[in-house]
Amino acid sequence: xxxxxxxxxxxxxxxxxxxxxxxxxxxxxxxxxxxxxxxxxxxxxxxxxxxxxxxxxxxxxxxxxxxxxxxxxxxxxxxxxxxxxxxxxxxxxxxxxxxxxxxxxxxxxxxxxxxxxxxxxxxxxxxxxxxxxxxxxxxxxxxxxxxxxxxxxxxxxxxxxxxxxxxxxxxxxxxxxxxxxxxxxxxxxxxxxxxxxxxxxxxxxxxxxxxxxxxxxxxxxxxxxxxxxxxxxxxxxxxxxxxxxxxxxxxxxxxxxxxxxxxxxxxxxxxxxxxxxxxxxxxxxxxxxxxxxxxxxxxxxxxxxxxxxxxxxxxxxxxxxxxxxxxxxxxxxxxxxxxxxxxxxxxxxxxxxxxxxxxxxxxxxxxxxxxxxxxxxxxxxxxxxxxxxxxxxxxxxxxxxxxxxxxxxxxxxxxxxx
Numbered sequence: 001x002x003x004x005x006x007x008x009x010x011x012x013x014x015x016x017x018x019x020x021x022x023x024x025x026x027x028x029x030x031x032x033x034x035x036x037x038x039x040x041x042x043x044x045x046x047x048x049x050x051x052x053x054x055x056x057x058x059x060x061x062x063x064x065x066x067x068x069x070x071x072x073x074x075x076x077x078x079x080x081x082x083x084x085x086x087x088x089x090x091x092x093x094x095x096x097x098x099x100x101x102x103x104x105x106x107x108x109x110x111x112x113x114x115x116x117x118x119x120x121x122x123x124x125x126x127x128x129x130x131x132x133x134x135x136x137x138x139x140x141x142x143x144x145x146x147x148x149x150x151x152x153x154x155x156x157x158x159x160x161x162x163x164x165x166x167x168x169x170x171x172x173x174x175x176x177x178x179x180x181x182x183x184x185x186x187x188x189x190x191x192x193x194x195x196x197x198x199x200x201x202x203x204x205x206x207x208x209x210x211x212x213x214x215x216x217x218x219x220x221x222x223x224x225x226x227x228x229x230x231x232x233x234x235x236x237x238x239x240x241x242x243x244x245x246x247x248x249x250x251x252x253x254x255x256x257x258x259x260x261x262x263x264x265x266x267x268x269x270x271x272x273x274x275x276x277x278x279x280x281x282x283x284x285x286x287x288x289x290x291x292x293x294x295x296x297x298x299x300x301x302x303x304x305x306x307x308x309x310x311x312x313x314x315x316x317x318x319x320x321x322x323x324x325x326x327x328x329x330x331x332x333x334x335x336x337x338x339x340x341x342x343x344x345x346x347x348x349x350x351x352x353x354x355x356x357x358x359x360x361x362x363x364x365x366x367x368x369x370x371x372x373x374x375x376x377x378x379x380x381x382x383x384x385x386x387x388x389x390x391x392x393x394x395x396x397x398x399x400x401x402x403x404x405x406x407x408x409x410x411x412x413x414x415x416x417x418x
Contacts, residue, residue, distance in 0.1 A: 001031040005207035012040035014076030038120025046117040085130040110154035121184035140175040148188030157196035168213040204262035222281040227289030231303035256385040257306040302387040309381040310357040314373040315350040389413040
């Protein structure tokens with residue numbers, strides 16, 4: 001059995017769906033579980049609807065755009081006469097209306113986010129499943145919300161691995177011998193059957209969840225890039241394609257912010273020794289990148305850029321020294337606010353962190369700690385991490401930049417700059 005994951009760019013329009021179908025057709029001899037994301041930029045479109053709701057603005061036009069977008073693809077795929085599909089899509093939009101109508105501030109943004117934005121994946125997979133069946137590729141649509149069980153943390157849910165693996169094995173085994181199994185990335189549900197999500201771009205992680213639950217032969221993530229590159233080609237020149245990467249190297253790249261793979265994807269695959277391929281849906285015959293247990297000497301420096309960074313410094317006001325108790329207090333509130341530190345540094349009287357900018361949670365953190373520390377922050381910053389660095393790479397990257405923090409270890413170099 002193999003697991004394929006197709007992201008939003010690979011199903012952004014009718015031609016993309018047809019291209020995805022040709023890739024599945026070429027691999028139809030294998031048992032396939034196919035994970036599909038929301039189409040194109042539909043996650044952004046749903047987030048826009050939700051923001052209008054929160055701001056008490058009229059969201060009907062924005063919702064109509066989403067509806068027209070999906071029915072447009074249905075028409076372009078020649079599925080307009082498919083009554084079952086039309087009924088399913090209309091029922092989904094009735095559910096979306098219901099979720100938006102019942103929203104109240106007491107529910108919390110994260111809860112209503114999961115109940116509404118998750119429909120991007122539902123709509124996408126319904127359309128793809130219907131099209132695959134018209135191409136005589138027998139396909140079974142399964143609802144990931146009924147298979148991936150999680151805790152109650154919305155937008156960053158933690159997987160209940162025991163329950164999830166049992167359900168996935170039971171559900172998929174009923175169909176895998178005779179059909180392509182098609183389901184959604186990014187989404188699951190908690191014990192109360194409320195929809196939860198696994199974090200933005202979490203469909204890669206979903207592929208790993210299904211693969212490890214089914215002891216799959218491999219996972220392939222189909223992207224609009226030739227594989228894993230040593231830097232983002234949109235930001236850096238002369239990028240290098242990695243033909244092969246060790247699990248550890250790939251995991252560290254995602255930890256530091258490389259966006260080609262979701263950060264949680266590697267660990268479960270590495271634990272079971274399941275190889276991960278990152279390949280181009282635009283050139284499916286190319287080798288792409290293989291991530292597995294291997295040793296690759298002299299890897300090219302990997303350059304990871306993150307924008308919209310904030311540096312926060314916590315200083316002791318009475319000239320005593322920062323100690324473990326102070327740091328424990330800071331970390332307690334960072335954890336409570338579900339924040340992630342990208343870099344940290346301490347001196348005798350201060351402790352400094354760099355994190356993705358989130359003005360709301362940053363203010364919550366400041367209010368929680370303002371009685372214990374003098375707190376200063378700089379926003380609108382950028383960060384670059386270089387793995388396996390050399391001095392010439394560093395010199396080229398920091399030239400002309402106003403450095404806020406610079407840090408290096410044996411293998412990694414990080415700089416925060418303005």
